[in-house]
Amino acid sequence: MTLDATRILVLGGGNMGCALMGGWLDAGLDPAGLLVVDPYKGEALAALIGRHGFRYEAEVPRDFAADVVLLAVKPQTMGEALPPIRNAIDTGALIVSIAAGTSLAALAHHLGDLPMVRAMPNTPSLIGRGITGAFANDKVSSAQQAIAQDLLSASGPVEWVETEALIDAVTGVSGSGPAYVFHLAECLAKAGEAAGLPADLAMRLARHTVAGAGELMIRSDETPAKLRKNVTSPKGTTEAGLSVLMDEADGLPPLIEKTVLAARDRAIALSRD
Template structure:
């Protein structure tokens, strides 16, 4: 990793922060280059500290860092960031994964820096995440490469051209895993209502959702084509799709859900 020579501060060692850290370490990052600042050591972070000897502190020390990755909750940014100012130099790269927290608000708390605003998702916990990212004008090619390496340790990174699009990314992939989990819940409940034992219906739903997702990743065909491949005319799948693809079916519902998540991300930036 090009980031291997950087001094990295990870502010927040919760599930997502620890997932990113685990990805860096798996990619060969020297644990001595990283400091995790968090008042608590949770169940996701503790094994990394014990296995790799990653440094941990409850507050920002009197050191300077080349990269600061902000993995605290949006509502904690106002309290957590001012202590970070003295740990950064003028060209320190700041990467934020806090939903709805704008680059302007980060600069208001830290001063002007190269800032990347990113939105990963929870499959990063198993190295299967995807992250949307936007860089401000102070991020040069080297800074973007460093950010890309750090964020891609848990899955691909997709860069967007304008900052507001990060809120749309939040609506699609940031919050998206919850939609899929809920679909599995609904599918299992529907199977139970159709007469299946509850535990069997849940196993079928979990494996169906997981298997279909893996097939989409491995296939070079579009989701639409994959759907068509398993849909026989006048068959059982077609009967189900006639319901899901009706004018008031799944598509408008998902569009409303994504819009609601995007709008909430936009609202968070004003709170």
């Protein structure tokens, strides 16, 4: 990581903030330039501090002028958490927010008209296998966008979108998407029980099937459609199952579309509250 003497303030030391910080520090970020502010030092944050020795404060100090501020607090606490950090931000400092449903306009209301990046990582970032969608406002320089890219890619690839509105669509697909996949594993396990398998065996089969198929998609150059066809023999068992799952009226395609749009629309509503 080539951030040189960049001073980074992280507001919020929860799981996602710790996942990103851990990636930065493992990649060579100097701990002396990192400050985490959180009223509560949880286990993950305490362990990270123990390994790397960076600065922690329960409240924003007056002696730290940040070049980059990562907002990693819950959206509902933004109104309370943001005003105290305004004095710790240098003029022109880069703001990177990973709070779902919080618009750049809402952030500017508290922090001023600054260079800002709105990003949506997902929970596989906790193990370095996430993906993040990001949007930069017109005040973000190319150098600042490169810094944001460097920071966000610590937990997986980063995809930049052209409009802020598309971040809500990213939220519906990849931000909320891991929960959909976890529920798929739940449903597979329940279906296995219905077919006569012991519950613990059905769950092991479901977990490994979902995880293995995901890893195969990442490692393969084939599209998901081609991978599906590769394991679907004519008139075989997989084709029989897919005939139900791929039904255009009652199958997975319309259900997933409704699911993603519902999550996107909720993200839009949150950003307007």
